[in-house]
Amino acid sequence: MDGKITGQFGKSLEAKDAGKLFESTGFNNNSNNSFHFDGWIYGRITAQEGFGQNKKPDLSDHTPVEAGDYLINKGQKLYYASVNRSGKIGWEKNTCSYAGQTAYVIEILTDRASDEYKNFLKKRKIPYLICGKDEIDFELILNKLYTIYDRRNLMLGGGGILNWSFIDQGLVDEILLVVAPSFDGNPLTAQVFNSKYTKDPHAIGLKLKKAIVGSNGALWLRYTISSNNRKEK
Ligand SMILES: NC(=O)c1ccc[n+]([C@@H]2O[C@H](COP(=O)([O-])OP(=O)(O)OC[C@H]3O[C@@H](n4cnc5c(N)ncnc54)[C@H](OP(=O)(O)O)[C@@H]3O)[C@@H](O)[C@H]2O)c1
Incomplete structure (x- = not known):
């Protein structure tokens, strides 16, 4: 209220x-009244508090990572795009469930995210999109989800x-x-x-x-x- x-x-x-x-x-x-979403977008704090992803990521792999996006898990029915500017969410698996639906995680990072965090995501088989240098470029998030992951109807969940x-x-x-x-x-x-x-x-x-x-x-x-x-x- x-x-x-x-x-x-x-x-x-x-x-x-x-x-x-x-x-x-x-x-x-x-x-x-369903919106028939083909993806959800949630903020970093919501992933940690609302979806219980509050473990620290394992940042022990220092292998250098090529710049750019990491594009795997294409063609899934539903995605969870997680806005996580500097790479703080310790995902335990590459899917996330809510209200009987399961979505594949896509991490939205900026250039602030470390190679260690990217290696952590790769080991978990979680794709990532680089959307911004220091700050998030929100339009770029939508462009990439549209062109690369073929999303047409996204729910911004908070x-x-x-x-x-x-x-x-x-x-x-x-x-x-x-x-x-x-x-x-x-x-x-x-x-x-x-x-x-x-x-x-x-x-x-x-x-x-x-x-x-x-x-x-x-x-x-x-x-x-x-x-x-x-x-x-
Ligand atoms: N009732 C509901 O339906 C519902 C839905 C969703 C969430 N929730 C609750 O809401 C709470 C979290 O909400 P919140 O508002 O505190 O946080 P949030 O929107 O989930 O996350 C915000 C975070 O996103 C990152 N960010 C970076 N650049 C940003 C920018 N330009 N604009 C916005 N965010 C940017 C920041 O983290 P970095 O500094 O790491 O980049 C920022 O702290 C949780 O308790 C959750 O459970 C409830």
């Missing part, structure tokens, strides 16, 4: 019903820092928000749109396309973006 995406609020019965609504629509390809960055750059067509009728008053937990990283808060306006009322007062809201007061840099 207060724009938080993690925290105590999730323990209420009302929030659990909202969670079920989210999974039974967006992630259920038999639902009329967290809030990553959501803000993609939306602010005009790279998001629609926002699907499931609102749980619950809150916990914690000022420190992650919020759904967060300009902490880019430090340029400003108004973004939305147009409602569809709304569904679920059980126990959960709301499913589908919007397009109608205005963005971004100052061009």
